[in-house]
């Protein structure tokens with residue numbers, strides 16, 4: 001028994017040191033990451049098979065560029081490990097954890113709408129007039145994601161967690177993510193703020209165990225959901241969709257009744273379904289904007305990182321037409337084979353996201369539908385930052401950086417956007 005534990009520990013340590021070495025031996029080259037936007041080449045990059053034969057096996061090609069996440073968040077998950085059996089088990093666990101029954105979808109619908117209503121009431125039950133938009137969307141996304149991923153108990157400890165603890169954790173994750181792109185990656189073991197934020201939300205987890213860290217599952221789910229929901233909500237409620245009540249209705253109805261029929265319902269005269277709106281949001285605002293892989297060519301000692309540029313492939317005018325960078329859900333009524341091939345917000349084989357067919361799109365529709373359905377009509381977007389307001393008023397594509405809308409507020413009877 002002792003020998004087995006010892007061997008596992010030594011193997012894990014050796015694997016970590018090897019990955020760490022490969023990562024740092026090539027860090028100076030990070031600013032020169034090549035970006036590929038041709039859809040077919042992107043798919044080859046994702047599979048780790050771009051151009052010349054890659055000496056690195058596909059799992060290692062994915063794990064290497066993600067080692068910064070392991071360091072900054074103390075995780076060891078499907079994106080950071082190159083251990084085949086660990087990755088296989090993780091994918092299975094993730095697949096199982098996002099199987100949601102019709103009754104549970106119905107519960108999620110009530111839960112989502114109640115979270116928004118409660119947030120609008122404020123802590124002392126007096127209606128609030130100003131809300132930080134990213135905090136509301138992060139609280140909503142995190143509450144739903146952790147309910148689904150961790151036990152689904154209606155009265156468990158994560159269910160009773162306070163909004164302010166969720167906001168602190170979301171902000172800590174965001175800051176560390178931004179910091180991890182720099183040269184000095186903050187180390188999770190020394191990051192007492194992030195640890196405290198995590199313990200407040202997950203008091204029963206051993207957060208210092210990389211394989212037991214709840215962020216292993218929270219990161220792929222929460223990090224993608226809230227950013228997609230944020231941009232889709234702004235587009236549909238305040239920009240392109242502000243004069244399209246039928247778009248609002250499609251989403252609010254889906255949030256009230258999350259079923260396949262409701263998701264695909266097009267309304268009168270080939271109208272716009274919740275599915276079209278979600279697909280268009282994921283096309284224009286894919287939360288995973290680029291997928292990185294490491295490559296090592298024969299005869300070379302060093303690795304290079306290549307990025308499959310999903311965002312660029314989703315907005316090529318030669319494929320999507322002259323309105324490629326405009327939010328236009330109507331396009332989903334007649335999508336061509338070429339466009340389908342150029343659309344991969346959930347990555348592609350052999351690493352296709354298990355949430356791609358149902359859970360991911362439905363959750364985004366549910367989050368945005370709950371926000372649209374519960375937020376009274378007289379609320380506006382507001383910001384003390386004139387540049388941000390100007391940007392929102394421009395009607396152009398929203399910005400993709402993760403902190404782009406940190407200074408945006410929902411306000412009742414205050415500053416107007418339109």
Ligand code: HEM
Pocket residue numbers: 046062078090091094098217220221222224225228286287288291292345346347348350351352353354355359360361364
């Ligand atoms: C809108 C929501 C989501 C988007 C846009 C998204 C996007 C992606 C993308 C782009 C990949 C491929 C990454 C790569 O090739 O390096 C991926 C993989 C994955 N995602 Fe998601 N994801 C979403 C939600 C979720 C959720 C809710 C879970 C649940 C825990 C999840 C779990 C995973 C897992 C386990 C993989 C790895 C699959 C494999 O290696 O076979 N994702 N996701």
